[in-house]
Amino acid sequence: SYVVTQPPSVSVAPGQTAKITCGGDRIGTKSVHWYQQKPGQAPVLVVHDDSDRPSGIPERFSGSNSGNMATLTINWVEAGDEADYYCHVWDGGNNQVVIFGGGTKLTVL
Amino acid sequence: EVQLLESGGDLVQPGKSLRISCAASGFTFGRYGMSWVRQAPGKGLEWVSSISASGASTYYGDSVKGRFTISRDKSRDTVYLQMDGLRSEDTAVYFCARGAGIAVPEDFFDYWGQGTQVTVSS
Numbered sequence: 001s002y003v004v005t006q007p008p009s010v011s012v013a014p015g016q017t018a019k020i021t022c023g024g025d026r027i028g029t030k031s032v033h034w035y036q037q038k039p040g041q042a043p044v045l046v047v048h049d050d051s052d053r054p055s056g057i058p059e060r061f062s063g064s065n066s067g068n069m070a071t072l073t074i075n076w077v078e079a080g081d082e083a084d085y086y087c088h089v090w091d092g093g094n095n096q097v098v099i100f101g102g103g104t105k106l107t108v109l
Numbered sequence: 110e111v112q113l114l115e116s117g118g119d120l121v122q123p124g125k126s127l128r129i130s131c132a133a134s135g136f137t138f139g140r141y142g143m144s145w146v147r148q149a150p151g152k153g154l155e156w157v158s159s160i161s162a163s164g165a166s167t168y169y170g171d172s173v174k175g176r177f178t179i180s181r182d183k184s185r186d187t188v189y190l191q192m193d194g195l196r197s198e199d200t201a202v203y204f205c206a207r208g209a210g211i212a213v214p215e216d217f218f219d220y221w222g223q224g225t226q227v228t229v230s231s
Binding site: 035037 | 159171209215223
């Protein structure tokens with residue numbers, strides 16, 4: 001079955017740029033979605049369809065997807081961005097399953 | 110305002126059954142696919158099951174196929190997850206999530222409930 005890989009952790013200082021990756025075989029041919037989850041809370045959609053932002057999500061959040069890597073970029077990182085981030089793809093081949101990455105813990109130093 | 114309210118989580122013994130519910134409000138329920146996603150303690154998100162807007166099509170993750178059944182009641186704007194043959198590895202918070210459109214399970218999840226805790230233990 002299709003597998004996506006995220007780094008377990010990313011650390012960044014306030015005001016800097018965080019890049020969280022989601023790797024998979026030819027992932028650039030799939031739509032990738034990203035969720036933010038803070039401790040004890042439900043996930044929140046921050047980017048969908050590779051690079052679209054839902055209403056209410058700051059422009060600091062952006063996404064890209066090409067080749068074997070999708071990336072969530074957070075510019076001008078704030079303390080409130082500290083959370084777990086998950087990528088999500090649909091494996092529409094023979095398996096017909098929803099795939100989540102293992103999650104990346106973003107730490108704001 | 111879109112709201113999803115899960116209920117029914119409990120402590121159950123291995124091998125037993127449990128049904129959890131998700132009551133939806135603030136949108137036209139029959140126009141959206143719905144899904145269940147779970148999160149084991151200290152772990153990541155795992156997709157469990159999805160149901161189309163009409164209820165005619167259902168989808169399951171490999172770990173629950175044959176044991177769990179998803180359904181929806183349009184008269185109550187509620188989606189259910191019937192869980193049979195529960196195992197310790199089913200212990201998790203179960204989130205209800207709305208698909209962005211009717212194309213489940215391909216769509217992203219645009220709204221999530223706060224979750225209900227299911228614990229499987231003797």
